[in-house]
Amino acid sequence: MARAPVVTRFAPSPTGFLHLGHAHSALFAHRLARAAGGRFLVRIEDIDATRCRPEFTDAILEDLAWLGLDWDGPVRIQSEHMREYADAIASLEARGLLYPCFCTRAAIAREIAAIGNAPHGADGPLYPGTCRTIPPAEREARRAAGEPHALRLDMAAALRAVPGPLAFEEVGDGLVTADPGPLFGDVVLARKDTPASYHLCVTHDDAAQGVTLVTRGEDLKPATHLHRLLQALMGWPVPRWQHHRLIAGPDGRRLAKRDRAATLRSLREAGHSPAAVRALAGFPD
Ligand code: GLU
Numbered sequence: 579m580a581r582a583p584v585v586t587r588f589a590p591s592p593t594g595f596l597h598l599g600h601a602h603s604a605l606f607a608h609r610l611a612r613a614a615g616g617r618f619l620v621r622i623e624d625i626d627a628t629r630c631r632p633e634f635t636d637a638i639l640e641d642l643a644w645l646g647l648d649w650d651g652p653v654r655i656q657s658e659h660m661r662e663y664a665d666a667i668a669s670l671e672a673r674g675l676l677y678p679c680f681c682t683r684a685a686i687a688r689e690i691a692a693i694g695n696a697p698h699g700a701d702g703p704l705y706p707g708t709c710r711t712i713p714p715a716e717r718e719a720r721r722a723a724g725e726p727h728a729l730r731l732d733m734a735a736a737l738r739a740v741p742g743p744l745a746f747e748e749v750g751d752g753l754v755t756a757d758p759g760p761l762f763g764d765v766v767l768a769r770k771d772t773p774a775s776y777h778l779c780v781t782h783d784d785a786a787q788g789v790t791l792v793t794r795g796e797d798l799k800p801a802t803h804l805h806r807l808l809q810a811l812m813g814w815p816v817p818r819w820q821h822h823r824l825i826a827g828p829d830g831r832r833l834a835k836r837d838r839a840a841t842l843r844s845l846r847e848a849g850h851s852p853a854a855v856r857a858l859a860g861f862p863d
Contacts, residue, residue: 582790584616588642588649589780589794591623592634595841596641599795599825599832601859606822607793608647609861617650619787624657625772625779641842646852654787656779663774666782666812667729667767675736675811676767678717678727679709697760700800704763705730729768733759740810746802749791749820756806765804781805785814796821797832825860 586607590600611618620642624630639653670676681689689706690696696703710732712720721727737759744756758765767778784792784805792802799821809816824832845855853863 584611584614585619585788585790586611586616586793587619587621587784587787587789588647589621589623589783590638591626591629592631592638593626593629594634595843596638597840597842598845598855598859599840601645601842601855602825602861603793603795603822604642604645604647605856605859605861608649610791610793610820616790618647619651619654619789620649621654621783621787622656623776623779624655625660625663625774625776627657627772630657637843641846644846644852645842645855654783656783659779659783659786660774662786663779663782666778667773670731670767670811671729673739675732675739676729677710677712677732677764678721679705679730679764679766680712680720680725680727681705681708697763699763700761704760705765707764710764726770728766728770730764731762731767733762733764736807736811740807744806744810746806746816747818748799748802749818754802756803758803758807761800762804777801777804777808781808781812781814784817785809785812788815790817792817792819794821795824797824 588600588604588607590596590604596604608618610616620639622635622638624635635655642649667676686705686708689708690703693706696706698704709727709730745753746756748754765775765777767775769775780801783789799819802819802821806816808814826832842855845858850858856863
């Protein structure tokens with residue numbers, strides 16, 4: 579069967595300036611697309627209004643252009659598509675796959691401490707399922723009263739709703755069986771403060787933008803198990819994935835946005851050329 583044309587994307591969150599780790603990620607996606615005669619897209623993941631700032635979006639696009647990257651089509655800005663995420667949430671909810679969770683972080687932490695040996699997933703201890711058993715009438719009354727709540731995926735119900743087992747293709751590794759239950763449990767798909775979540779939006783948008791090869795840091799590899807489940811639930815097309823290594827700082831630690839010396843801005847101000855920065859990011863010309 580002929581393979582779909584390669585479409586990759588770089589999807590930063592505008593919570594700070596791009597650093598060498600982002601440059602590696604962007605170049606990785608760009609080179610794979612261009613080598614295959616495919617398309618390279620840029621998406622700004624800015625649903626978290628408390629942490630994202632428009633001036634970082636402008637800086638990101640300027641830095642990418644300075645680095646020598648060109649992208650195809652308009653940049654997709656997630657905050658302009660909240661209606662689409664709400665529709666996806668509504669569809670999952672209509673099928674009984676989500677439930678409202680009224681717990682505060684502190685209440686969840688107490689509950690987990692009380693369990694003692696609570697199971698751990700990809701992002702820490704799994705939610706103990708406290709709100710899953712609230713009777714429907716009470717749920718609705720609390721929602722109608724405006725009590726703040728997130729929406730969680732009922733993982734067991736979701737797994738029953740898809741033909742299992744699911745698998746995804748990791749380039750280089752072949753087919754990997756998706757096992758999101760132990761990694762994410764009843765994960766939040768719509769947050770209290772934002773009626774969406776990273777997992778929902780990223781999976782929605784990769785489908786909406788026709789991304790065929792998802793490239794990103796290997797720290798996000800576990801999330802792929804959940805994304806594959808969401809694709810199955812929503813009937814979205816299934817891309818391939820190619821996770822890449824994370825660039826380390828001089829001290830061997832993973833780079834974070836707080837490592838100012840490694841930002842593309844500071845490297846540029848220190849007199850590095852785009853080619854020199856591409857080389858530092860692991861992609862010598
Ligand atoms: N927005 C995410 C980040 O900046 C990347 C999402 C992805 O590539 O799946 O870490």
